[in-house]
Amino acid sequence: MSSQPRVRHIVSLSGGKDSTALAIYLRDRISDLEYVFCDTGEELPETYEYLDRLETVLGKRIERLNPERPFKHYLEIYRGVLPDARTRWCTRKLKIEPFERFVGEDPVYNYIGIRADEPHRKGYISTKPNIIPKYPFIEDGITKADVMRILEESGIGLPEYYEWRSRSGCYFCFFQQRIEWVGLFRKHPEKFQQALEMEKEDLETGERYTWIAGESLKELKDPKRVHEIETSFQKRVTSIGSVAPNTPLAKVFAIDVNDDQGSESCLICHL
Incomplete structure (x- = not known):
């Protein structure tokens, strides 16, 4: 048996x-x-x-x-x-x-x-x-x-x-917020560059393969764009009543501040 x-x-x-x-x-x-x-x-x-x-x-x-x-x-x-x-x-x-x-x-x-x-x-x-x-x-x-x-x-x-x-997962995860891409650019510029080099544009069709819908990492890392993203994020953070201005990002991300990247993440990656 x-x-x-x-x-x-x-x-x-x-x-x-x-x-x-x-x-x-x-x-x-x-x-x-x-x-x-x-x-x-x-x-x-x-x-x-x-x-x-x-x-x-x-x-x-x-x-x-x-x-x-x-x-x-x-x-x-x-x-x-x-x-x-x-x-x-x-x-x-x-x-x-x-x-x-x-x-x-x-x-x-x-x-x-x-x-x-x-x-x-x-x-x-x-x-x-x-x-x-x-x-x-x-x-x-x-x-x-x-x-x-x-x-x-x-x-x-x-x-x-x-x-x-705000989350675990690969350094190039497409669920990242734009502010997190900026963080990768500042904290791990070599990995940001590796992710950037994976993006492609078909010159014949104009089709682009980018990590962020409608924006390439080359465009995102422009100093003016970086400033815009950081300023926008700070405004969004301070609009949350429980978050004081200039709160460290470690505490901000612990309360799950989301943007337009979606929330139905891959559980095996992001819990």
Whole structure:
């Protein structure tokens, strides 16, 4: 008589605040909990540093999963067409498929850090029938304030990229706000340049493949445009009653100031 397959319990880490808090929250609640991070090879150095610190807090290794081919290989296959919120081929090829290979056909509970104060949130995750999503924060009423408390009490705090960025994910993520592209330009100019060089324009058709709809990174990095973006963002921030003028960006981004880039992000990337 064959034995029943072992049910696995996995937290998919993104390097973001919510999945980090979830890993810490579940650490002593679920035995044999596995932690995985789908490493695209296109992450920020701050993300890798944060994951190293998290391993110390958890007292357990985080399994790094890699795609079969690097991002630029797939970019060539897609003939230079950059991923966007509709296609999301980067998430599928670099995150979801490596995770599904790691899981195989094992029955898995995949724990996702959507909070109780955002149950409406949608996203892009695996749909394999053997991978069952679980939402402990929703079930237990955990809100953003609770997440911040978990991170503070554990000693890990927020990742350093919150100084200029609101979410985890690849340095060229198309879900970034314009102010975050400006932050990348200032903090990691070499990565900004790499992202810029991936943009293309078809001189015959006039069609452009850019990370931001209607604007190239070459246009965005113009000093006048940078000033305009920073000024506009500061006005938007101060219009929020709970945010005082000149509040550090790390605190601003912790309250999720969004712009026109959309909110239905890839959960395996951005929690």
